[in-house]
Amino acid sequence: MRKKSPTILARRLVEQSRFLKAEQIDLEFSNGERRTHERLRTTGFGAVIMVPMLDEDTVLLVREYATGIESYELGLPKGRLDRDETVAQGADRELKEEIGYGARELHILATLSLSPTYMSAMTHVVLARDLYPERLQGDEPEELEVVPWKLSELHTLLLEPEVSEGRSIAALFIAREFLAGRYRPSA
Amino acid sequence: MRKKSPTILARRLVEQSRFLKAEQIDLEFSNGERRTHERLRTTGFGAVIMVPMLDEDTVLLVREYATGIESYELGLPKGRLDRDETVAQGADRELKEEIGYGARELHILATLSLSPTYMSAMTHVVLARDLYPERLQGDEPEELEVVPWKLSELHTLLLEPEVSEGRSIAALFIAREFLAGRYRPSA
Known part of the structure; x- marks a missing residue:
């Protein structure tokens, strides 16, 4: 209701x-x-957060300096959409800039709000599979460290002091439910 | 490292x-x-989001109008801490205001960032157990609808069109990992 x-x-x-x-x-x-x-x-055209799967259980995380909290953060790659870019195009571009992979298969799993009471911001969660090496130059001040993690070991990720972002944790668990066949987003 | x-x-x-x-x-x-x-x-003193457990598998969600996204949102109760209030005190007060229960057992499971690249905001995730009925008057414009959900059925919650908040989804999965004994936050 x-x-x-x-x-x-x-x-x-x-x-x-x-x-x-x-x-x-x-x-x-x-x-x-x-x-x-x-x-x-x-302002802007929305945001994407990607769950890039190297194989059925290995997700690629990035360690990136997060100025908002003044420390390194370990989480999913993400970024803002450019003008005239679809969600899949933006996700693919950000992956090439941040982790050096493109994806042949991209699938929107959910759209997350940030702070629904006070903010309009929404972020698309995109599962990226069938990866291939391709790098695009982004505006990152230093190369991001790519950290593989097992989706079957998300409970150990929660213990990492550099893991704090709610959106990233939510997207990882949503992807795990999807890949286990328990969750299918409505079209 | x-x-x-x-x-x-x-x-x-x-x-x-x-x-x-x-x-x-x-x-x-x-x-x-x-x-x-x-x-x-x-500005302010931080925020709390609560996972109130009615029994070992039943969590109490609230349906509340979210002005940021201009629609009703189904998620965990949450709020801002008042001055001179501990995290546990703030969580207990917000529970009494939003769902009409106090909690005899409160346990901080994690602290989540909102948008770590751009914002300093942090939210404490508090598991609330051993609930008892007690209502405090909050400043809500209408009584919030309380919606029980099974933690074992989080994958069906993801299908609800009124569920969008990353922090809330993350907190529910973190609580499930904790209650299953797979995750213990470091003190």
Whole structure:
């Protein structure tokens, strides 16, 4: 059962910078309660996070410096889509830039929100299989270290101090459910 | 093996609003490459997301309107910590406000980043067990619908159109690994 969404009475742009727009939204809930909520809208064309499989159980992770938390992060390769790029094209390009592989088979498994209460941002989770070596030059300041991990050993990955990103952990478990045949996304 | 983090040459506050601070950080990587990165710092005292277990296999989810993505979201209860509140205290308070239960047993399973490249935000994942009915009045505009789900059936949850939040999906799988005895967080 899906609940009836509140009525949107008004929207106001309250702040705009190069990367973000902050909006105020006046809502009326189905019980008559009114609230003004704020949310951040990201600019750009969306994001992709890839689950690149070297074989049926080996996923390729990257170790990359993450400025937001000021430490190296071990997780799935990801990036932002360029203008006029499909999700599959963006995923394939980012893989070539970050791990030095293209993928002959790309499959969208899910679309994840980041912080659904406060942000509009969405990230497509793309399973990448049938990999072949091909490198594209990205804008990375240093070559990313590629770290193979076993999907059957995700519980040991959780112990790594450099693993923190919720989206990346979610995407790995979603891929594992998919590859085990327990989950098929609706078309 | 942990990589040596880049040297931070300078930090500048470039934007400040009620909710966020945007910073520029000048970095020098170990290979001598320099970059200026931008990140958002959230204000406040951090966030918690709870995995409330009614019994060994039943987790209590909430259906709540998410203004960021303009739709109802089905996921774990969560909230922001108040000043002078421990993680466990904040988790217990949010549970009483959102699902009408307190918890006699609270256990921090992990701390998740949101978007580690661009944001400083971190969320504690708290397993809540030995629940008892107790309601605190929160600031919710409508009573949240509580939806029990089986941890053993997480693959079916992924099919729900109202399930999108990466952090929530990650926290559920982490809790399942913990409860199955495959994962023990380091103290």
